[in-house]
Amino acid sequence: MDMRALLNPVVREIPPSGIRRFFDIAAEMEDAISLGVGEPDFVTPWHIRNEGIYSLEKGKTYYTSNAGLKELRVAICAYLERRFGLKYDPLSQTLVTVGGSEAIDLFVRSVIKPGDEVLIPEPSFVCYRPIAALAGGVPVPIVTKAENHFRLTPDELRAAITPRTKVLVLPFPNNPTGAVMRKEHLEALADVLKETDILVLADEIYAELTYGNEKHISIAAIDGMYERTVLVSGFSKAYAMTGWRLGYACGHPELIKAMTKVHQFAIMSAPTTAQYAAIEALQNGDDDIAMMRDEYDRRRRVMVKGFNDMGLACFNPEGAFYTFPCIKSTGMDSNAFCEALLYDKKVAVVPGTAFGDSGEGFIRCSYAYSVESINLALERIEAFVKHR
Template structure:
C-alpha cells in the first residue's frame, strides 16, 4: 500500500477554503490587458527616506536577530506614536511586540487566549484571516453580520445578542476591509457599554487607522473608558506607509497579554525582519507627511469611484476609511461570484466577490481604490459596458 500524505493533513486545514481574494487575482495576473481592483495594496512605493534607512541599516551590517519583542528604539517610537495619535500610554518594555505583519499579531493574540471550544465573535464582512485563525487555534468563530442599513457598523444590540458564556473575545476590524466602514467614538461607547462587567477581550485591528476621511479621525476602542486593559490593538506599516513587502506589524496591550503573545512569537518566528524594523523607525519619526500625501490621493480616488458606481446604478454607500468601496450588485440579478467571474472574463476587470469576506457579503463586490485614477476610470468604463451587455 502506498503512503498517502493527504490523509495526514489536519482536518481543519483540509476543510479551509482558499482565499477568495487570491483566486481572482491569480486569474487576472495571467490575463493580458486585465485591470485589477482586487488586491488591497497601495500603488505607492515606500517613501524614499524610509527605504534609504533600510538600505543604510544593511550597509552598517545590521543583519542579525533583534530582541524577540523588536528593537527597543522601534518599540519606543510605536509608544510615542500611540501617545500622540490616540493619547494612549504604553510601556515599550512590556506592552509592545513587533511582528511579521499585522496578520501575525492577530494570530498571536488568538493563539494566546483561545482554549478549545472558546467562542470568538467576528464582525463580517471582514478580512479573510480571522475565522481560519480561530479555527486553527481550536476555537469557534461566531459571526456577527453587520448590515448595509447601518453602514456596516457593529451595533450594541448585535454584539449583545451574540454573547454567550463561552465568548472569549470580539474582533473589531475597523476601519473595515472590505466595506470601508468606520466606528465613531459614539459607536464605540455603545460597544463598551455592552462589554463592561464582562471578561470579554477585544482584538482591535486598526491597520487602516491612518486612512480615514472627513472631519472625524479614527478613534481606538482602547481610548474608551474601561476598554484599555481588555484591548489588544493590532496595527502595522503596510497600509499607511506603503510598506506591504516589508512585512512588519505590531501589537500593544496589557503586559500579561503581550507577554503571552511574545512567548508564542519567540517559538514560532524568533523576531521580525531587522531591516524592516530600522525602516519603520524612520517611518514613525518622519513619515507623517507621507501619510497625508497618500491619504489625500486616496480620498480623491474614493470620491471618483463611489460617484462612478452610483452613477452606473450600483448603489455604493460612502466608505469613510481604508481604501475600498463595497457597491451593491443585487440589481443585476446575479450573485456576487457570478458577477465577478462574468466581469473578469467578459471585460478583463478583476474585482472581488463580497462573499470572500463572509456570507453577509452576498450581493456586493469589493473594489480597491489603491490604484491609479487612470485604472479606476477605465474600470468604471468597463463596468458600464458590462452592465449594458447584461441588460440586453
C-alpha cells in the same frame, strides 16, 4: 500513502482565500485591470527605504530581541500617543511582529482554548475565521448591515454573546466595506462589553486611512476598554510597506508576555532591516501619510460616484481604500458577477462572499490604483452591467 488523510482536518477544511483567485487570473490576461488586491500602489517613501538600506550598509543584519528593537518599540509608543492619545510601555506592553497578521494569530493562540467563541463582525478580512479555528476556537460571525453603514451595533453584539464568548474582533476601519466606528459607536459597544470578561482584538491597520473631519479613535481609548483590548496595527497600509512585513501589538503586559512567548518559539524576531526602516517611518512619515490619504480620498470619491451613477448602489466608505458596491440589481450572485466581468471585460474585483456569507450581493473594489485605471475600470463595469 493518503497524504491528504494525514493532514490536520482543520487545516484540510479551511477554504483558500477568495481574494487572490481573480487577481491571479487577471495577472495572466493582456490589458486586464485589477481592482482586487488590498495593497497601496505607492512605493515605500524614499527616506524610509534609505534607512533600511543604510542599516544594511552598517552591517545591522543580526536578530533583534524577540520583542523587537527597543528603539522601534519606543517609537511605536510615541507614535500611538501622539496620533491617538494612547499610552503604552515600550518594554512590557509592545511586541513587534511579522506583519499585523502574525500579531492577530499570536493573540488568538495566546488566549483561545478549544470551544471558546470568537465574535467576528462580517463582512471582514479573511484571516479571522481560519486563525480562530486553528486555535481550536469557534468563529461566530455577526452580520453587519448596509443600512447601519456596516457598523457593529450594541444590539447585534449583545445578541451574539454567550457564556463561551472569549474574544471580540473589532476590525475598523473595515476591509472590505470601508466602515468606520466613531466614538459614540464605540462607547455603545463598551457599555455592553463592560458587563463581561470578553477581550477585544482591535485590528486598526487602516487607522491612518480615515476620511472626513473626525480622526480615528481606538476602542482602547474608550473608558473601561484599555485593559481588555489588544491593539494590532502595522506599516503596510499607512506607509506603503507591504513587502517589509512588519506589524505590532500593544496591550496588557500579561497578554503581550504570552504573545511574545509564542512569537519567540514560532518566529524568533521580525525582519531587522524592516525594523530600522519603520523607526524612520514613525518619526518622519506624517507627511507621507497625509499625501497618500489625500490621494486615496480623491480616488474614493471618483469610484463611489462612478458606481452610483451606473446604478450599483455604493455605500460611502469612511476608511481604508475599498468600496463595496451592491450588485443585487443585476440578478447575479457575487461570484458569477466577478467571473463574468473578468472574462467579458477584463476587470478583476473580489466577490463579497470572500469576506463572509453576508457579503453575498456585493463586490469589493480597491481604489489603491491610479485614477486613470479606476475610470477605465468603471467604464468597462458600466458597459458590462448595461448588457446583462
